[in-house]
Amino acid sequence: MDMEHKPPSKVLAFFRWYCNPDFREEIEGDLIERFQCYSKEFGHKRANWLFIKEVLLLFRPTIIGNIHLANKKSIIMTTQSKRLLFILAAVPILLLIPYIAMQFSNGVDWKLLDFATMGMLLLGTGLLCEFVLRKVKGTKGRILMCGLVLLAFLLIWAELAVGIFGTAFAGS
């Protein structure tokens, strides 16, 4: 670049990051040409500010091209991480329900093993649902698979609690 002044490199890098690659060359050329005109007319310092303003005003849906493509994976990862955190947080919160009930009623009498078993069951169900949501793409498929996981959870819970199938793990 044979130029007297150069535009702020970080701002230019930000523009290059968000701009649609199909328009990048022409718009970057326009930006630099405008910057050179500003430098001659207003001086380097003001030109820098005007350059920043132009780059910010270019941040529009028509011009933005590759953000969602380049970062789609990381955005999905963020959503998945949030959901996983929600599942992990939901398990102890749900286990608090019988624990609190035990403080007020004799009808609920859970032992440590009960809490551990229910914790494993809830965590397993949540993680299986998370696995389904990550691997299955269609909405119908997700509903069906998650429905099956929840049904299995309810059946195992019922078996452990009251013994509907009469297995070795059946409760009474």
Next chain:
Amino acid sequence: MGEFEEIVLLTVAILDGEAYGVSIITEIEERLRRKVSLGAIQTVLKRLEDKDMVKSEFGEATNIRGGKRKRLYEITSIGKNILSQAKEQRNSLWDAIPKVVFKFT
């Protein structure tokens, strides 16, 4: 077609093959004494190109542009027809204004 789209399309026609982002801004600012941003111009140019009102091709790269090529815009026959229609509509509206309306202003 919006008002700003019409202005940009007219400017592209005025510049006759020499229309690109910076030259369009300069022309509009000089003729209309109106500040426009590069973002607004580029958005409208892309929209006009999607509507086939303008076509574009890469021009030469210059040092002042950091070695980047210009994208030169040219009005298409569709763009010319739409501008003509817009002009006719405006003229018919102007012609419909009773002369007395402007007589005492």
